[in-house]
Amino acid sequence: MRHAHEHRKAGRTAEPVQVYLDRPDRERLERLATALDATKSDVLRRALAALESQVRRPASRPAEPVSLPVFKGKGLQPGVDLDDTAGLLDLMQADDAPR
Numbered sequence: 001m002r003h004a005h006e007h008r009k010a011g012r013t014a015e016p017v018q019v020y021l022d023r024p025d026r027e028r029l030e031r032l033a034t035a036l037d038a039t040k041s042d043v044l045r046r047a048l049a050a051l052e053s054q055v056r057r058p059a060s061r062p063a064e065p066v067s068l069p070v071f072k073g074k075g076l077q078p079g080v081d082l083d084d085t086a087g088l089l090d091l092m093q094a095d096d097a098p099r
Contacts (some may be wrong), residue, residue, distance in 0.1 A: 019044070 021029065032043045081087055 014041075 029040055029043060032038075033040045036043060038046075077091075080091065
């Protein structure tokens, strides 16, 4: 396994970060570092980059427009609070009540 001082890039400054891992995760980190011939920091750095690539939306592809269904009705109703689920249920059930 390489030591951190052998792998530093020129101009890079490191800030120590303390990470607490359970024994199985610590052992897995050590196995990966050995298998990849890398430092534990390099393994964690690569894992963070992989996770970030999964959650980041590619800049080259803009979001596609979403087609929303349209229902007949009167549109938006004044005084309806969309955050009040009980009130919404009452309003929806009132429309279904026999007249």
